Amino acid sequence: MNDGQLSYPPTPHGFATRAIHVGGEPDPASGAVAPPIVTSSTFAHHELGVKPPYSYSRSQNPTRDRLEQCLVSLEGGVGACCFASGVAAVHAVASLCKAGDHVIAPRDIYGGTYRLFEQVMKPLGIEFSYVDMIGEAGPANIAAAIRPHTRLVHTETPSNPTMRLTDLAAVGQLCRERGLISSCDNTFLSPYFQSPLEWGMNISIHSTTKFLNGHSDGTGGAVICARPEHHERINLIQRAVGAVLSPFDCWLVLRGVKTLAVRMQQHERNGRAVAAFLAAHPRVGGMGRAVHYPGLQGHPQHQLAQRQQRGFGSLISFETGSLENAKRFFAGLKMAVLGESLGAVETLVNYPATMSHGALGVEGRAAAGITDGMVRLSVGIEDVDDIVADLDQALAGV
Numbered sequence: 001m002n003d004g005q006l007s008y009p010p011t012p013h014g015f016a017t018r019a020i021h022v023g024g025e026p027d028p029a030s031g032a033v034a035p036p037i038v039t040s041s042t043f044a045h046h047e048l049g050v051k052p053p054y055s056y057s058r059s060q061n062p063t064r065d066r067l068e069q070c071l072v073s074l075e076g077g078v079g080a081c082c083f084a085s086g087v088a089a090v091h092a093v094a095s096l097c098k099a100g101d102h103v104i105a106p107r108d109i110y111g112g113t114y115r116l117f118e119q120v121m122k123p124l125g126i127e128f129s130y131v132d133m134i135g136e137a138g139p140a141n142i143a144a145a146i147r148p149h150t151r152l153v154h155t156e157t158p159s160n161p162t163m164r165l166t167d168l169a170a171v172g173q174l175c176r177e178r179g180l181i182s183s184c185d186n187t188f189l190s191p192y193f194q195s196p197l198e199w200g201m202n203i204s205i206h207s208t209t210k211f212l213n214g215h216s217d218g219t220g221g222a223v224i225c226a227r228p229e230h231h232e233r234i235n236l237i238q239r240a241v242g243a244v245l246s247p248f249d250c251w252l253v254l255r256g257v258k259t260l261a262v263r264m265q266q267h268e269r270n271g272r273a274v275a276a277f278l279a280a281h282p283r284v285g286g287m288g289r290a291v292h293y294p295g296l297q298g299h300p301q302h303q304l305a306q307r308q309q310r311g312f313g314s315l316i317s318f319e320t321g322s323l324e325n326a327k328r329f330f331a332g333l334k335m336a337v338l339g340e341s342l343g344a345v346e347t348l349v350n351y352p353a354t355m356s357h358g359a360l361g362v363e364g365r366a367a368a369g370i371t372d373g374m375v376r377l378s379v380g381i382e383d384v385d386d387i388v389a390d391l392d393q394a395l396a397g398v
């Protein structure tokens, strides 16, 4: 469908409509309203020498095509490529670099991305610098880290798990002026709340495992590019490396994305309520323990969040004071699930120091502001009273 054709027709429709209809067109052959899961690895050629639109599923698959069309319509840009995981998507973007190139990445980077950069890409001869990209000083810190061979500036905003913001417009402009590729991991907010390409970033990246799928039942990733030359290269890497998203997983994400707008609205309503509850709780905000949520008035980038994001999302981190307190809190939860991941219908809690950010090591975590008492919440879309009640009784032991 999009073989060699890089841009999808613009649609006048709103976000929720596009999420349902772009890539969701009834199957032309059968009229099926739910998109078919095309599991075929290979496709019939009608005539030798005439390339059909689909030939081999690693290169092109009709179900994947539908998802890629949907995602590009939600993020903007010229094309999307879906991968078997979020880190495979980040790997594809980092593969725009070659040996001798230099990448600037955030100091409080997602642990899995750090491991990919340090243990896989660095031994191939790509250099990495980790800088503080947060707030007003962020762009100047990035500028100071630029070297003659810098090629890519990779950002994550809000940051994980400290929920600090990077100014995408400023970083996008800096990269444009200095001829650098700019990428943003947009996993934490989804395209419903943040559009990095509209702020001048070149590439938006997702772990579709999180909000896009939204139901904790499929691993996946996506890269959406603003520029045809980047999309063509990512598309080549997708075919050549072969870390593609399976047709069934594409279908799960397509299905999840149909409810993205309503889920994100509820996630954020619950997120705001839980952040306010924690900020006022006698065992948390009431005793001076930090609550990190961009929607709180006192958040250092609250104004940037209002400008750059269309909502504050549902990720919150807070201080319990110690590993012992965090343990007691986790042990006390009756509904929220302690586990890796985020962005799903159920409320998930995480202990960054040993779970999502274990790979950073003691010094890396200290530099990134990740303490032994820090807990991260991904507020789900259950009844908010039930979420608050669960947290409240678990906090009694903290």
Ligand SMILES: *Cc1c(COP(=O)(O)O)cnc(C)c1O
Pocket (backbone or CB within 6 Å): 085, 086, 087, 088, 110, 112, 113, 156, 160, 185, 187, 188, 207, 208, 209, 210, 219, 220, 221, 341
């Ligand atoms: C989960 C996550 C990833 C990695 O995605 P996987 O699907 O687990 O490979 C990358 N970035 C962020 C911000 C994430 O939360």
